[in-house]
Amino acid sequence: MFNFSSSKPTVLVIDDIPENLTLMYQLLKDDYKVKGANSGERGLALVETAKPDLILLDIMMPEIDGYQVCEKLKSNPATSDIPIIFLTAKAERVDEQKGLKLGAVDYITKPINPEVVKARVNSHVTLKIASDTLKGKNQILEQEVERRTNEALRQKEQLHAIQDVAFYAMISLAETRDNETGNHIKRTQAYIKRLAEQLRQNSRYVSELTDDFIALLYKSAPLHDIGKIGIPDNILQKEGSLTDDEFRVMKTHTTIGYDAIKNAEKVCGQPMKFLTVAKEIAYSHHERWDGEGYPLGLAGEQIPLSARLMAIADVYDALISKRVYKPAFSHSDAVNIIVSGKGTQFDPAITEAFAEIADEFNAIAQEYTN
Numbered sequence: 185m186f187n188f189s190s191s192k193p194t195v196l197v198i199d200d201i202p203e204n205l206t207l208m209y210q211l212l213k214d215d216y217k218v219k220g221a222n223s224g225e226r227g228l229a230l231v232e233t234a235k236p237d238l239i240l241l242d243i244m245m246p247e248i249d250g251y252q253v254c255e256k257l258k259s260n261p262a263t264s265d266i267p268i269i270f271l272t273a274k275a276e277r278v279d280e281q282k283g284l285k286l287g288a289v290d291y292i293t294k295p296i297n298p299e300v301v302k303a304r305v306n307s308h309v310t311l312k313i314a315s316d317t318l319k320g321k322n323q324i325l326e327q328e329v330e331r332r333t334n335e336a337l338r339q340k341e342q343l344h345a346i347q348d349v350a351f352y353a354m355i356s357l358a359e360t361r362d363n364e365t366g367n368h369i370k371r372t373q374a375y376i377k378r379l380a381e382q383l384r385q386n387s388r389y390v391s392e393l394t395d396d397f398i399a400l401l402y403k404s405a406p407l408h409d410i411g412k413i414g415i416p417d418n419i420l421q422k423e424g425s426l427t428d429d430e431f432r433v434m435k436t437h438t439t440i441g442y443d444a445i446k447n448a449e450k451v452c453g454q455p456m457k458f459l460t461v462a463k464e465i466a467y468s469h470h471e472r473w474d475g476e477g478y479p480l481g482l483a484g485e486q487i488p489l490s491a492r493l494m495a496i497a498d499v500y501d502a503l504i505s506k507r508v509y510k511p512a513f514s515h516s517d518a519v520n521i522i523v524s525g526k527g528t529q530f531d532p533a534i535t536e537a538f539a540e541i542a543d544e545f546n547a548i549a550q551e552y553t554n
Contacts, residue, residue, distance in 0.1 A: 196239045227239075237312050244272065372405055438466060
């Protein structure tokens with residue numbers, strides 16, 4: 185028999201014959217709270233308040249019969265999960281089939297065997313309560329999953345916010361050295377995004393230049409010259425050409441930038457994709473396709489794609505910008521210089537992509553003028 189440690193489960197008996205209601209009450213009262221209704225209408229009303237764990241339902245009743253009661257209960261989402269056992273004198277197989285088809289879990293014919301009734305009621309009540317318990321646990325689990333998901337999203341948003349603060353703090357450091365450097369950062373960020381989008385038209389780069397990777401390029405690009413923070417002002421802002429010794433110092437901005445970003449990674453305590461891309465760009469954007477660049481003398485596709493893209497973006501902007509050591513070149517002259525470096529200074533495929541959208545570079549440059 186069903187063993188329930190706290191309150192008893194509730195069984196609702198719906199039958200228009202008072203003797204049958206009394207019989208079921210006496211049979212089940214020791215193990216269940218037994219409620220009775222002497223018509224289908226009263227039974228439907230009582231379901232709302234009694235919230236039974238199981239319903240024993242007669243079929244042959246006036247006004248609304250048991251089949252109709254069952255159909256109404258099963259069509260209502262609030263009561264559709266309550267198990268219904270038909271308890272009836274209708275013993276034909278077709279009657280049983282109809283009852284089960286309407287959604288009843290069992291079908292017992294009169295005259296009843298009391299022990300069979302008790303056993304079947306116990307089985308179906310046990311299943312009902314187990315199902316309710318499982319649903320409750322699933323709901324709790326779903327709520328916990330939702331809570332943890334929201335917490336993970338919150339932490340991710342906080343991390344992104346920290347990253348953005350770090351970015352803009354570092355960019356601001358560059359701008360304090362030279363406002364033109366700050367504008368250069370904004371322009372090269374826009375250049376590299378558009379250049380990567382254009383290069384993606386080349387079938388060789390479709391799989392590598394995903395939307396996510398281009399977003400990383402855009403986010404990482406502002407750090408490409410962050411190493412210039414470590415270059416003395418007398419070199420960084422010198423009018424005229426640098427001496428060989430001064431140029432050697434200037435070239436160290438690639439390693440200074442790489443080390444700064446690497447140290448930032450250590451502080452974060454975990455690898456971050458955007459910092460990996462930022463390191464590549466900062467360290468390698470002065471490498472050349474022919475291997476004559478610095479700091480490592482990498483050649484061809486040994487140079488990370490991110491740095492090969494930045495090389496053109498950086499040089500174009502340096503050419504069109506007035507510096508303390510040189511006048512600004514025209515847009516057309518800058519384009520010609522870059523195109524002439526195809527296969528020597530610059531990646532040939534990226535150079536071709538640049539030539540196709542050179543006018544867009546000019547528009548970006550005009551947007552971020554001093």
